[in-house]
Amino acid sequence: MKEIHVLEQTTIDKIAAGEVVERPGSIVKELCENALDAGATALTVEIRDGGISMIRVTDNGEGIDPTQVRRAFLRHATSKITQVDDLVSIRSFGFRGEALSSICAVSRVELITKVRENLTGVRYKIEGGSEKLFEEVGAPAGSTFIVRDLFYNTPARRKFLKSAQTEAGYISDFVSRLAMSHPHISVKFMVNSTTRLSTSGYGSQADVINAVFGREVRSNLIEVEQKEEAHGLLLKGWIGKPAVSRGNRTCEILYVNGRLVYNSIFSKAVEEGYETFLMQHRFPFVILQLTLPGSDVDVNVHPAKAQVRFTDGPLIFDFVKTAVKEHLTRRELVVESAFQNQAQEEAAKREARKRALEAQKAKDVPEPFETLRRQHNTPEGYLNGAGQGTSPYARQYPPQENAGQGKSPFARQWPSEEAAGSSREKIQAANQFLHEVRQLSIFDQDNHIHSPEKKESQPLMTEAGENRS
Ligand SMILES: Nc1ncnc2c1ncn2[C@@H]1O[C@H](COP(=O)(O)OP(=O)(O)O)[C@@H](O)[C@H]1O
Ligand SMILES: [Mg+2]
Numbered sequence: 001m002k003e004i005h006v007l008e009q010t011t012i013d014k015i016a017a018g019e020v021v022e023r024p025g026s027i028v029k030e031l032c033e034n035a036l037d038a039g040a041t042a043l044t045v046e047i048r049d050g051g052i053s054m055i056r057v058t059d060n061g062e063g064i065d066p067t068q069v070r071r072a073f074l075r076h077a078t079s080k081i082t083q084v085d086d087l088v089s090i091r092s093f094g095f096r097g098e099a100l101s102s103i104c105a106v107s108r109v110e111l112i113t114k115v116r117e118n119l120t121g122v123r124y125k126i127e128g129g130s131e132k133l134f135e136e137v138g139a140p141a142g143s144t145f146i147v148r149d150l151f152y153n154t155p156a157r158r159k160f161l162k163s164a165q166t167e168a169g170y171i172s173d174f175v176s177r178l179a180m181s182h183p184h185i186s187v188k189f190m191v192n193s194t195t196r197l198s199t200s201g202y203g204s205q206a207d208v209i210n211a212v213f214g215r216e217v218r219s220n221l222i223e224v225e226q227k228e229e230a231h232g233l234l235l236k237g238w239i240g241k242p243a244v245s246r247g248n249r250t251c252e253i254l255y256v257n258g259r260l261v262y263n264s265i266f267s268k269a270v271e272e273g274y275e276t277f278l279m280q281h282r283f284p285f286v287i288l289q290l291t292l293p294g295s296d297v298d299v300n301v302h303p304a305k306a307q308v309r310f311t312d313g314p315l316i317f318d319f320v321k322t323a324v325k326e327h328l329t330r331r332e333l334v335v336e337s338a339f340q341n342q343a344q345e346e347a348a349k350r351e352a353r354k355r356a357l358e359a360q361k362a363k364d365v366p367e368p369f370e371t372l373r374r375q376h377n378t379p380e381g382y383l384n385g386a387g388q389g390t391s392p393y394a395r396q397y398p399p400q401e402n403a404g405q406g407k408s409p410f411a412r413q414w415p416s417e418e419a420a421g422s423s424r425e426k427i428q429a430a431n432q433f434l435h436e437v438r439q440l441s442i443f444d445q446d447n448h449i450h451s452p453e454k455k456e457s458q459p460l461m462t463e464a465g466e467n468r469s
Pocket of ligand 2: 030033034093094095097099
């Protein structure tokens with residue numbers, strides 16, 4: 001017969017701790033959320049070796065009374081709810097009373113805490129779930145949790161940790177997301193004694209986004225605020241223009257009732273809102289907070305509380321998708337239409353200028369030299385006619401008998417005064433023509449026109465087809 005026995009409390013705690021404490025980042029998350037639940041307005045997170053050797057979270061919250069300190073580390077010990085119905089109206093991050101018991105089961109924890117009304121505080125040490133120290137100390141109001149040697153008593157779990165740098169990256173992501181969703185709280189983040197992030201707590205989310213992601217991203221964000229009165233829905237935050245899209249989902253930063261979550265409905269709705277604005281395999285940059293009645297969302301899906309379930313998924317999906325799409329369209333189109341209008345105006349101006357120019361050209365009757373130049377602009381053109389007595393050049397000269405009788409086609413070819421432009425232009429055109437004719441070697445050095453016979457013997461084109469100069 002196999003005997004059935006109840007596990008020892010330490011074993012139970014270690015098993016349960018696995019659900020809450022997966023890596024250093026989970027501890028930072030739990031401690032920070034406790035600090036926010038305690039009403040802190042300033043929060044400092046320090047880590048060493050990616051949080052594996054040390055995590056310190058200091059807050060200026062309400063602190064823990066000496067009589068309550070030991071109890072806080074018991075499993076399912078919480079001050080935040082008393083019954084399950086309280087979950088509907090829950091405003092705090094914590095409610096399961098599992099974090100501190102889980103953390104102290106797999107690490108060495110030291111707590112220094114003082115409530116504002118007391119003169120002194122408490123220093124408490126607990127390692128692997130067993131108490132090591134409880135003493136009275138002087139301390140500022142608030143709490144400091146120091147967590148050392150994570151998984152020192154569960155080596156199997158320790159092996160699953162990534163490099164200190166990677167773990168620090170996860171923590172950094174979390175802390176910056178927390179700072180962005182809580183701009184009223186001054187958040188400081190230090191890695192190996194170097195300050196990585198420090199926010200003022202003045203309440204400007206845009207400033208925190210700027211501090212976390214930089215000006216380039218900040219300037220490409222569109223502010224979103226959409227309400228749906230009937231179901232008490234509110235979507236607030238920022239959506240990135242396509243220019244700041246990403247190759248993965250790491251910058252789909254979504255909060256539900258203040259809680260940072262991974263929710264496929266929320267995420268899909270955002271992505272579909274972007275549908276026509278992003279190329280395939282690109283993901284939007286968004287920081288969006290969805291607020292809805294507590295009765296319409298279940299936050300108790302997993303011990304880590306990073307997941308939520310909506311009572312009416314399709315409602316949330318449509319609301320979010322429409323809001324994102326509308327804001328993108330509204331802003332993008334405003335910008336684009338202004339841009340398009342400008343482009344259209346410029347195109348219209350260009351077209352008008354072109355038409356005016358063509359009209360002017362149509363009025364221009366070319367001068368004789370110009371006509372000639374146009375007809376014989378190419379050496380071939382000249383060659384065709386040269387030496388055969390059929391040169392149009394020759395034909396252009398008025399017959400001797402007509403000269404000076406007003407019948408000369410030459411005379412007729414002069415353009416009217418207004419079409420001809422200034423006399424300076426006339427001179428320029430004539431000079432230009434003479435120059436080009438010279439290029440064609442029609443004139444000799446003394447400006448006498450070559451005889452066609454002479455011309456014939458001097459081909460203008462070389463064998464290689466180049467123009468002879
Ligand atoms: N930073 C803190 N400041 C004040 N009280 C705290 C702090 N952290 C924990 N506590 C107290 O310890 C209790 C247990 O914390 P925890 O194990 O995280 O459970 P939960 O947050 O779910 O209540 C909390 O309910 C709270 O009363
Ligand atoms: Mg908690």
